[in-house]
Amino acid sequence: MLEQQLINALTLGSVYALFALGFTLVFGVLEVINLSHGAVFMVGAYAAITAVTRFHAPLGVAILAALVVSGLLGLTIDALILRRLRARKAPHLIPMIATLGVTTMVTSAAQGLFGVEVQRFPEAMLPTGEFVFGEVHLRTLELGIVAVAFLLMALLFGVMRYTRQGRALRAIAESPKAAALLGINVEGLFMLTSFTAAALGGVAGVLIGLNFNAVTPMMGAPILHKGIAVVILGGMGDIRGALFGGLFLGCAEVLSKAYLSSQMGDAVAFGLLFLILLVRPAGLFGRVLERKA
């Protein structure tokens, strides 16, 4: 049954990676720990479920709706809050607290609008196909989740590596000041980053919602903690690190749940994270950052 567990781990891990990618992108470019990323994730899931139940949209359109709605939310947060804090050159702690406030606001608003009970995608909408290889069952749904997650991640890698915007973003990650002197539109790219990161987070929300077929206002908090764990595992601001960290955490969680105990899965993940922070503060793949005095 190890193969079956590994499929579960890959599904979960690819969504963790997608979520963590947005989180790490914002940290790398904006140097902000964006604690509202979990709330954005939840909004994405609700956007998709609303599109499906209220407007009878097909699943693909619902994912697109989640992408746009959560991306716009990320853009709004950037324009209303993060931009002002950037202008003030606020220390690291401050945007963290502000985005926490956003999380509380958005979660509470979702509770008011949608209620606290679990919402589900109609069963008829979900792909039901299944491939069977001996003992192993591979559901089309899981296949689709992994495909969407990897497609979006490949897209982001491509953009970062081969396009002008990607090069500009990497320049900003090195030094925003130098990038501005080179004639790069830093503010514009900051906003683009906020949009992209939030959009990826929102799609991750739909994928998790589909995987467990459950969407609640509180679903943002656990994934946020896991996203933080992934980003620390892979190194803050490191895009490849987020991918490996996500897959690694997915495996660690699924396997410890399968072979240890169902509750201890999270404890293993966070215990591991705690240990890694102590041994390698910059993450498994991260470079050691110069400490700014």
Added chain:
Amino acid sequence: MAAFADFWATYSTLVYSVGIHALLALSLWLTLSCGLLSLANAAFMGIGAYTAALLTLNLHWPFPAALLGGAVAPAVVALIIGAPTLRLSGVYLAMATLAFGEVTRILILNLQITGGPEGLNGIPLLTTGWHIVVILAVAGYGLARIRRSRLGRAFEAIREDEVAARLMGINVESHKLAAFTLGAVLAGVAGALNAHFTFFISPREYGFENAVDILTMTILGGTTSLIGPVLGATILTLLPELMRFLHAYRLAVNGLILVVVVLFLPTGLWDARRFRQLLKNRRARKGGQP
């Protein structure tokens, strides 16, 4: 007097909560005064609460001894995890303490002795208003003294510039550990007091949300003085009661306040320097008129 008795019967729990939250906000103030952003104080509160509750429930220790236990246990944990953790700085420290908080919560959730997800029930109601008032007063006085002492000045120097503080001969590591541990003690005592008037504790009360709540109170009130955290704790404890008419949207107000304060009042509500400046301006204006 009758009116007061009525009021007390209805709102005494609320008043107790204000005191406990003020103690928690002060515990984080102490850690922040050394420049450490710790999200572990909710976990320390939990460790204190469970230790004290288990001491009175199972071993029938007298209340003062249980309180002491609730202070010592988190201190020991803080000393053990502090030495390696406090090498991290800034956001990395915040993440590590968050991870520690989650591990603690999950352990409490899964251990036999802590009652698992059901928590501990039937904790004797030993906390009285006097306990809270006296402990809060002692803590406030102690912190005010520490602030003006060699120790407090060293904390401030480390917060402002670690490298400069080290060059001045301050032992940065041991001072950080001291701030972290003293904060854990205060949080533990708050937890022990809280456990003995709510009758019931469960792992849910010591998670990430609670760490954030403590942070919110402290930042809202302002960290430039001791009055700030107490003010922040009072406002955020009373506010949900006043906002009952908003039902599900109640917590949204907390979030909104946090964002607005961070954006427009970076030093929090209570900032002695700002008050002095306002007073001076007014005087200058009055003096300037013929």
